[in-house]
Each structure stands twice: as structure tokens, then as C-alpha cells.
Amino acid sequence: MRVAVHGSDCDGIISAALILIKYPDAEIIFINNPREAYSIDEPLDLVVDLPKTPNCKVNIDHHESNYRRLSEEKRLTERDMVSPSAPAAAKLVAEYFDIKGGVADKLVEMAVAADTGKHTEETLKLDRVIKLLHNDDEGRVRLARILAEKGADFIDDGWFKEQYAKLKDIEKLDERLSKVVELLGDLKGEFVFVDEEGAVPHYAAKDIAHKLLAGGCDTVAVAYGDPDSPRKLKISIRVGEGSSTDARKITEPLGGGGHAKAAGVTLETKDVLMLLRKLAELSPSRKVTYVRLQPPE
Ligand SMILES: [Mn+2]
Numbered sequence: 046m047r048v049a050v051h052g053s054d055c056d057g058i059i060s061a062a063l064i065l066i067k068y069p070d071a072e073i074i075f076i077n078n079p080r081e082a083y084s085i086d087e088p089l090d091l092v093v094d095l096p097k098t099p100n101c102k103v104n105i106d107h108h109e110s111n112y113r114r115l116s117e118e119k120r121l122t123e124r125d126m127v128s129p130s131a132p133a134a135a136k137l138v139a140e141y142f143d144i145k146g147g148v149a150d151k152l153v154e155m156a157v158a159a160d161t162g163k164h165t166e167e168t169l170k171l172d173r174v175i176k177l178l179h180n181d182d183e184g185r186v187r188l189a190r191i192l193a194e195k196g197a198d199f200i201d202d203g204w205f206k207e208q209y210a211k212l213k214d215i216e217k218l219d220e221r222l223s224k225v226v227e228l229l230g231d232l233k234g235e236f237v238f239v240d241e242e243g244a245v246p247h248y249a250a251k252d253i254a255h256k257l258l259a260g261g262c263d264t265v266a267v268a269y270g271d272p273d274s275p276r277k278l279k280i281s282i283r284v285g286e287g288s289s290t291d292a293r294k295i296t297e298p299l300g301g302g303g304h305a306k307a308a309g310v311t312l313e314t315k316d317v318l319m320l321l322r323k324l325a326e327l328s329p330s331r332k333v334t335y336v337r338l339q340p341p342e
Pocket of ligand 1: 057
């Protein structure tokens with residue numbers, strides 16, 4: 046049993062846990078970026094919370110975009126369960142394999158909470174640890190096994206607590222970022238580019254964008270090191286609630302994608318000037334504020 050799941054959120058890891066309840070020997074492959082799924086040729090028995098890969102037997106998913114594409118390409122079979130109305134892929138996994146009972150029911154409830162924006166204190170902690178384990182496949186399998194065994198009691202597991210303790214610095218970082226934003230003063234309606242390469246861990250890369258938008262910025266681009274390729278920069282664009290800026294107009298011409306309020310692109314460092322140009326073109330004043338975050342001493 047070879048299974049690929051979405052590796053960077055609660056729904057994906059909880060789906061892996063449910064599969065491990067049913068198939069303890071299953072081999073789990075984690076895919077961080079759903080777009081990668083289109084180019085995974087290796088044979089897979091099951092692909093969950095991701096677009097159907099070219100060579101997979103069963104796809105279980107709840108993304109509208111995947112459903113539309115598979116219908117258009119006539120690639121849906123009766124073995125697949127791709128249902129955009131499902132609140133979480135984990136719910137479909139439990140149904141598909143008829144996994145019921147205390148731990149399984151609780152796991153599904155947690156995945157649904159996370160995927161419908163109703164995070165609890167526990168699912169938020171789980172989400173942070175999943176982001177911390179971004180490139181650690183062994184760690185993620187371990188986490189999925191703990192969830193399979195303990196359900197909601199994962200929170201009291203010693204190893205989980207150890208992982209969470211590594212995030213303690215997040216509080217200090219939060220204070221540091223708040224101070225930076227305070228020092229910047231009034232940035233209402235402005236376009237801001239924050240260069241945080243080497244200064245902020247990737248799991249907290251977007252935190253300053255949310256703070257700046259809360260302070261009234263129109264559009265914030267954050268640039269940080271790509272954990273997967275050290276010579277490139279990841280750019281995330283976030284747009285304020287009341288703004289009419291479309292973030293895709295910045296990322297799509299440069300080969301990225303996303304949504305109107307949140308989009309992203311990975312760039313060679315030398316191409317950052319092109320990104321700044323796109324930001325300036327959309328900024329009514331043609332002005333973009335550059336902020337360099339200093340690495341902690
Ligand atoms: Mn999901």
C-alpha cells in the first residue's frame with residue numbers, strides 16, 4: 046500500500062493517521078505543494094487531499110479544482126471519491142474505508158475543524174507542529190502514528206510536546222515582529238516588500254504580512270528562503286480585506302499562482318526586481334516600501 050497525502054496541513058496528516066489505523070504497514074509519501082501531484086509518475090495505490098496523480102489507483106479529495114479538472118479530462122473512475130462538498134478529505138477517507146470508532150471519529154472531527162476555519166487550541170498546535178516538520182518525513186510519519194494511536198490525546202504525547210517546545214521561540218519572534226511594525230509607523234494604503242531571508246523561520250514567514258495588513262497596508266509581499274532550493278526566494282503576497290489589488294496580477298506573469306488575496310511565486314534572487322516592478326505598477330503612488338528584517342543576534 047503506497048499512499049500520497051497532502052503533507053503540510055492537519056487534514057493531510059490526519060488522513061494519513063486514518064490510513065495507518067486501517068493499514069499499519071502503509072508507506073506514506075508527503076507532498077507539500079499540491080501542484081507537484083501533476084508530475085508524480087510513480088505508481089500509487091491511493092492519493093489523498095491532493096489532485097489525482099497520473100499513475101494512481103484511487104483518488105480521495107475534496108477540492109473543487111481537482112473535481113473540475115478530472116471531470117473535464119474524463120479521468121474520474123468509480124473507484125475515486127472526489128467530493129467537493131465534503132468539509133475535509135479525512136471525512137471521505139473514513140467513509141471510504143469504513144473506519145469508525147472513538148479515535149477515528151475524533152480525528153475526523155479535528156480535520157473538519159481545521160479545514161473549515163474552526164481551529165481549536167489543539168488543532169492550532171497540531172498545525173504549527175506540522176509546519177515545523179515541513180521537510181521531515183520521518184517526523185510526519187511519527188506524528189501520524191501518534192494520532193492513529195491516541196486521537197485527540199496526541200496533545201499529551203511526550204514526543205509531540207518536545208516538538209511543540211521547539212516553537213517556543215515563536216512568542217519571542219512575535220514580539221520582535223510587532224516592534225518592527227510599530228517602528229514603521231503609518232503605512233495605510235501602502236505596498237510593502239519585506240525581505241526576511243535568513244531572519245524568520247519559514248513556518249512563520251507570513252506572520253509579519255498579517256500584522257502589516259492589520260495596520261492598514263494595501264498589499265504585502267514577503268520574501269524568504271526556499272527550504273527546498275537554497276538559491277531561490279519564495280514570495281508570498283497578501284492583500285488587505287478592503288483592497289481591490291489582485292495578487293495574481295503580480296505572481297502569474299512571473300510563473301506563480303494563487304488567489305486574489307493570497308498568492309505566491311518562487312523566484313531566482315536576480316528576478317526580484319521584476320517583482321518590485323509588478324508591485325509598483327499596481328501601487329497607485331508607484332511607491333513600494335522595502336523593509337529588511339534583521340536576523341536575530
Ligand atoms: Mn483538505
